[in-house]
Amino acid sequence: MIGIADQAYANTWRIFHPRDKMAFALTTMILGLISGVTACLGIFAAMSYLTVIRAQVPGRFFLRLYLIPFCFLAMGALSVALTLSADAAAALWAIRLGGYCLGFTPAGIDQAALLLARSGAAVSCLFFLALTTPWEDINGQLERWRVPYLLIEMMTLVYRFIFIFWQQAVTIHTAQAARLGHLDFQTSLRSLGCLISSLFVQTIDRTHTMYNSLVARGYTDSLRVLEEERLPTPWSTKLGFILFDLVLLGLVLVKGSVVS
Amino acid sequence: MKKGGLKEARPQLIAVENLSFSYDKRVLALDRASMSIPRGRKVVILGANGAGKSTLFLHLNGILRPKSGRVLVEGQEVEYSRSHLSELRKKVGIIFQDPDQQLFSVNVFQDISFGPMNLKYPRAEVKRRVEQAMEITRVADLQGRPTHQLSHGQKKRVAIAGVLAMDPEVIILDEPTASLEPCLVEEMMQLFETLHQAGKTLIMSTHDMDLAYGWADLCFVLNQGRVVAHGSPEEIFSDQPLLRQNNLQQPWVLKVREKLTAMGLLAASICPPRTEAQLFAAMNCIDSSGMKSNLSPELYLASNTTAKS
Known part of the structure; x- marks a missing residue:
C-alpha cells in the first residue's frame, strides 16, 4: 500500500494531468470487462508497457503487486473451472462423488480463463493508474467530474x-x-x-x-x-490512448464477445 | 492617524480576562486566568503538563469558548459568529505540537494552500502566499514529496508554512521544539527570529527552560489553570520559590553565573546574562592570573583524588 503511494510520487508520469490517465484507465477497464481473452492479454501488455517502460515504475515491483490479487483470482478461477455434473463424458478429468462427478470440462476451463484474463486486465488498469498518479491528483479530477x-x-x-x-x-x-x-x-x-x-x-x-x-x-x-x-499529456500519447480503446471497442463489436 | 490620539492608548493585542474553562465540568482546565499580551513581543508560557497551556491557546483562536470570562483581540471581545471567527483565525494562527495533527493532505503544496483557500483569496494570490511561506520555512524542495515520507522536522516546517501562508499577526507555537534534534531547534529559533523581525507576535509554550529564558521578553507561568506569575524572564527565573512551586528550573546560564559570583569571580553587579554568548562575554572579564593561582594542576589533581576517595 505504502509502496504504491511512493511509486505514484516517484514515477516519470506523475507530472502529467490526471484527466487523460484516468479517462484512459477507466475506459480500458470497462472495455476489458467485456472483451475476450486475447484482447485482455493486449490490455495487460499495454498497461505493463505504459507503467514499466514509459512511467519507469520498477518492473519487479509491478509484477510483485500482482501476487495479492492473483491469489484471490486463482482461487476464484479454480472454483469456476471445476464443474459438478451428472455425466462424466464431457469432462477432461473428473472424480466420482456418489451419483455426481466433479471435474474440468472444456467449457469450464474456457470460462475460468476468461474470468482470469478479464480480472487481470482490470487489475492492470487499476495498477497503471495507482502507480502513475498521486492520490490528490485523482481527487482533484474526481472533483472536476462532479463526484x-x-x-x-x-x-x-x-x-x-x-x-x-x-x-x-x-x-x-x-x-x-x-x-x-x-x-x-x-x-x-x-x-x-x-x-x-x-x-x-x-x-x-x-x-x-x-x-x-x-x-x-x-x-x-x-x-x-x-x-x-500539471503538464498536459503529449498529443502522441493521447492519440495512442484513443486508438487503443477504439481497437478494443472494434474487437468487442466484431466478435461480440460480451456474451462468451 | 491613530498615533495622534494620545489620550487613547492603543489596546493590547490580546487580553484574557478571568477566563475559566473545563472539559468535563469537574476539573477546571483554566481557572480565572488573566493576561495581556502587547503587540510584537516574544511571549513564553511556562507550566507543567496539564497546566492549561494548550487550552488557553485554543481559546485565543476561538476554537474553545470560555465558560466564563472573556478574550479580547485588539480591544474587541471575540465573537463566535462565523464571519468573526474567520477574521480571528486570520489574525491568530496556531502551530500544533504534533505536525501529524495538522497535515491532513498527502501533498505538501495542497496542505499549505488550505488556510489561504479558506480565506477565499483568488487562486493566484493563494499560490503566491504558498510559495512565499515555503520559501521562509525552506520546504520548497519538499513540494513533490508525500507528507508521510517526510521526517518529523520536515513535517514541522510544512505545518508552520501552512500557518504562515495565512499571514497571521499572532503566531502561537505549542511546544515547537519538542522532539527536534538540537541543530533543528536552532534552525527553528532562527525562523522565529525572522518572524519576530517581521513584526509578528509570537506566543510559545515550552518545557525548555534555557530556550525560554534566552528567547522570551515576556513570561507567563501557568499552574492548574491559573496565571500565577508574569514578568520579564529575568524576574521570573531569578525567583527561586516561584520556580520550585511550579516545577520549573533555573536555566544553566544563571546557575553558572551564580556559582561564579559565589566564588567571587564575577561581580554581582553585572546584569544577569541571558544567553551562552553573554555569559561567556562576562566570563572574559575574569582575571585569568587569579584563576591560575586558584587552579594549579597540582591542586586540580588533588581535588580530583580527594573526590574519588
Whole structure:
C-alpha cells in the first residue's frame, strides 16, 4: 500500500494531468470487462508497457503487486473451472462423488480463463493508474467530474490516516515485541487485540485534535486546497490512448464477445 | 492617524480576562486566568503538563469558548459568529505540537494552500502566499514529496508554512521544539527570529527552560489553570520559590553565573546574562592570573583524588 503511494510520487508520469490517465484507465477497464481473452492479454501488455517502460515504475515491483490479487483470482478461477455434473463424458478429468462427478470440462476451463484474463486486465488498469498518479491528483479530477464533495473529502482524510495509523501500528507492534508481546501464537493474538483497541482509542483522540487544527486554519465546511499545476499529456500519447480503446471497442463489436 | 490620539492608548493585542474553562465540568482546565499580551513581543508560557497551556491557546483562536470570562483581540471581545471567527483565525494562527495533527493532505503544496483557500483569496494570490511561506520555512524542495515520507522536522516546517501562508499577526507555537534534534531547534529559533523581525507576535509554550529564558521578553507561568506569575524572564527565573512551586528550573546560564559570583569571580553587579554568548562575554572579564593561582594542576589533581576517595 505504502509502496504504491511512493511509486505514484516517484514515477516519470506523475507530472502529467490526471484527466487523460484516468479517462484512459477507466475506459480500458470497462472495455476489458467485456472483451475476450486475447484482447485482455493486449490490455495487460499495454498497461505493463505504459507503467514499466514509459512511467519507469520498477518492473519487479509491478509484477510483485500482482501476487495479492492473483491469489484471490486463482482461487476464484479454480472454483469456476471445476464443474459438478451428472455425466462424466464431457469432462477432461473428473472424480466420482456418489451419483455426481466433479471435474474440468472444456467449457469450464474456457470460462475460468476468461474470468482470469478479464480480472487481470482490470487489475492492470487499476495498477497503471495507482502507480502513475498521486492520490490528490485523482481527487482533484474526481472533483472536476462532479463526484459528491463529501465523498472526496472522506477519501482524502482516510488516505492520509492510513499512513498515520500504519506508523502508529508499527510503533505499538515494536513496543509490544520489545516486551515479548509476540513470543508465541497466544501472546501474539492477545497483543494484536490490544493493538487494535489502542488504535481505536487513538483514532477518536486524533480526529478531535485534527479537527481542531483544521478549524484553527479556518476550516468551515470543506477541505478546499489549491492544486499544483500539471503538464498536459503529449498529443502522441493521447492519440495512442484513443486508438487503443477504439481497437478494443472494434474487437468487442466484431466478435461480440460480451456474451462468451 | 491613530498615533495622534494620545489620550487613547492603543489596546493590547490580546487580553484574557478571568477566563475559566473545563472539559468535563469537574476539573477546571483554566481557572480565572488573566493576561495581556502587547503587540510584537516574544511571549513564553511556562507550566507543567496539564497546566492549561494548550487550552488557553485554543481559546485565543476561538476554537474553545470560555465558560466564563472573556478574550479580547485588539480591544474587541471575540465573537463566535462565523464571519468573526474567520477574521480571528486570520489574525491568530496556531502551530500544533504534533505536525501529524495538522497535515491532513498527502501533498505538501495542497496542505499549505488550505488556510489561504479558506480565506477565499483568488487562486493566484493563494499560490503566491504558498510559495512565499515555503520559501521562509525552506520546504520548497519538499513540494513533490508525500507528507508521510517526510521526517518529523520536515513535517514541522510544512505545518508552520501552512500557518504562515495565512499571514497571521499572532503566531502561537505549542511546544515547537519538542522532539527536534538540537541543530533543528536552532534552525527553528532562527525562523522565529525572522518572524519576530517581521513584526509578528509570537506566543510559545515550552518545557525548555534555557530556550525560554534566552528567547522570551515576556513570561507567563501557568499552574492548574491559573496565571500565577508574569514578568520579564529575568524576574521570573531569578525567583527561586516561584520556580520550585511550579516545577520549573533555573536555566544553566544563571546557575553558572551564580556559582561564579559565589566564588567571587564575577561581580554581582553585572546584569544577569541571558544567553551562552553573554555569559561567556562576562566570563572574559575574569582575571585569568587569579584563576591560575586558584587552579594549579597540582591542586586540580588533588581535588580530583580527594573526590574519588
